[in-house]
Amino acid sequence: MRKYIVTAVLVVFSVITIGTYYIQASQETLPNYKLTTVQGDASLVEGIALHGNYMSKDSVFGIERAYITTNGTDYPDEKLTISQRLNGRPVKTQLDKWVDQHRQFMRGKNNLAGFYENQDILAYVNGTVDKQQSNDPSAKKNAKLSISVLNKKKDSTQEIRSDINVDHDVSDIFVQNVQLVDHQLVAMVSLNHSAKGNVSEPHIIRINLTTKEITNEPLALPGAKSEAANGDDQFVWLANQYLDHTDQWILSVSKDNHRKAYQVDVKTGQISPLAFQGHEMLLNNIMNAYGQKIYFLQKAISGKGDMGFTVISYDLVSKEYKTTLKNTNIDLSENITYVFKQDYLYIVGHKNFKGNRLYVFNLTSGNLEFEGKVVSTEAANQAEDEANMDLNYIDLGQF
CATH class of the missing domain: 2.40.128 (Lipocalin)
Structure with a gap:
């Protein structure tokens, strides 16, 4: 008899614990973020997402994966089924487009x-x-x-x-x-x-x-x-x-x-x-090859530490090197996220400089063509929410 009583107590305890968790979770809403335009051509970020983790120490959610677009935030872990979790990306990839056309x-x-x-x-x-x-x-x-x-x-x-x-x-x-x-x-x-x-x-x-x-x-x-x-x-x-x-x-x-x-x-x-004669150090920095050019990304070294970066191109036909982009405003002392798309460099800055910002540079002209900022739309906790979002991937729908 005692064994059944213990079992019943454990069952009731489990139900109460799980029920309390879901009641708390249902009463708490994860913050909504948007990628907003600070300056430049917003069409360069249409159909892309920034991927990261929302981390709240005081939240029952703990750490949540998040995809942020110009339309808002998607938290795929909130989905109920495994297939929804696996297909939680809000960005349509080239594979998705082919599936739609040639299922x-x-x-x-x-x-x-x-x-x-x-x-x-x-x-x-x-x-x-x-x-x-x-x-x-x-x-x-x-x-x-x-x-x-x-x-x-x-x-x-x-x-x-x-x-x-x-x-x-x-x-x-x-x-x-x-x-x-x-x-x-x-x-x-x-x-x-x-x-x-x-x-x-x-x-x-x-x-x-x-x-x-x-x-x-x-x-x-x-x-x-x-x-x-x-x-x-x-x-x-x-x-x-x-x-x-x-x-x-x-x-x-x-x-x-x-x-x-x-x-x-x-x-x-x-x-x-x-061989990259005279530029052997570039061997460790090959980032992307597109068309007839190879692009290299290097951190800049200064007395204050690592500040800024340089992009160097090598022309496979003329065999010439060219500094196509030099930036001294973005702090690369911390880990950064970047990805190439044809002749464009997409790069995200983390908390150490201006929060979660996305920069899009044209590698042909060297110009900054877009700057965007990820902001929380919840005015009451905006500063705290933005500090708790760490972006670590740029999803251009290429892969």
């Missing part, structure tokens, strides 16, 4: 870097590796390449499948970029070796859309490893933006705490090391 074709396709689109086709390249393990270093594993091509005018889909053999320690294949060259889809992929170390090995996959023939060409980058020995660590990063239909890939290879950069001709596969 059946887009089923199961979620890597933006694997797509190529022009006015005639939408193509997707994907690679998978089986999970079969082997202690034999000479053994091969099976991998599959899947290519889907949608003919927009005919509304018809072409499917190409191919089995390939990869080394036994390859755990994943990641597609990083896809281009169209002379009726061939040309994909930049990374084979990840993980049995002995962590080595990313770059390859070029060519798919002939007429004959359906697939060829695989390892990229023999000078100084880079194609297989992993014990403790090896090599990361290959493609600086070209997603969906940047360029004829040159810019690769940054980080190995043993050293970096090297390469220019790869998409059509021929020819590799040219980028």
Whole structure:
């Protein structure tokens, strides 16, 4: 009998505790924020969101994820279902737009870097590796390449499948970029070796859309490893933006705490090391490659600490360097959030300077074209609310 009484007490206690929490939560409203224009062209921030955390020590909410747009704030953790939480972003990505337009074709396709689109086709390249393990270093594993091509005018889909053999320690294949060259889809992929170390090995996959023939060409980058020995660590990063239909890939290879950069001709596969003579320090600061330019972002050093930043561009054709942007008003002594979109730099300042502000710079002209501020619309607690919001990501809907 005593056991049942204890159980009943515990049940009642749990109900009261949970009920109290939800009553308090229902009586408290999370603050609403908006991205407002201080100066400049507001169209540059249409359809974007600033992502961060609302932190209130006195609130039953604790820390809440938040997406802030020009229309207000969305707290996806408040949604009731898992699918709502996963799809809580208020920004429509390119993937979302394709799903709306080509729902059946887009089923199961979620890597933006694997797509190529022009006015005639939408193509997707994907690679998978089986999970079969082997202690034999000479053994091969099976991998599959899947290519889907949608003919927009005919509304018809072409499917190409191919089995390939990869080394036994390859755990994943990641597609990083896809281009169209002379009726061939040309994909930049990374084979990840993980049995002995962590080595990313770059390859070029060519798919002939007429004959359906697939060829695989390892990229023999000078100084880079194609297989992993014990403790090896090599990361290959493609600086070209997603969906940047360029004829040159810019690769940054980080190995043993050293970096090297390469220019790869998409059509021929020819590799040219980028030495940056006289500017070797820039190797650690490659931020983005778009069109024929590579952009580098550097902190400025002054007697007062880290103040301001500089953006330097390198022209792949003329081989010339240019300081396209220099700013001494934004404090980079604390961590910052930034993202590139074509020839624009979006950068957010944190609490240490003017609160949560968004700046948009044109990298061609160097001009500041937009400045915005995230403000709480709750006048009574505005200062406290704004101090409790920490923004750490800019969602441009690219990914």
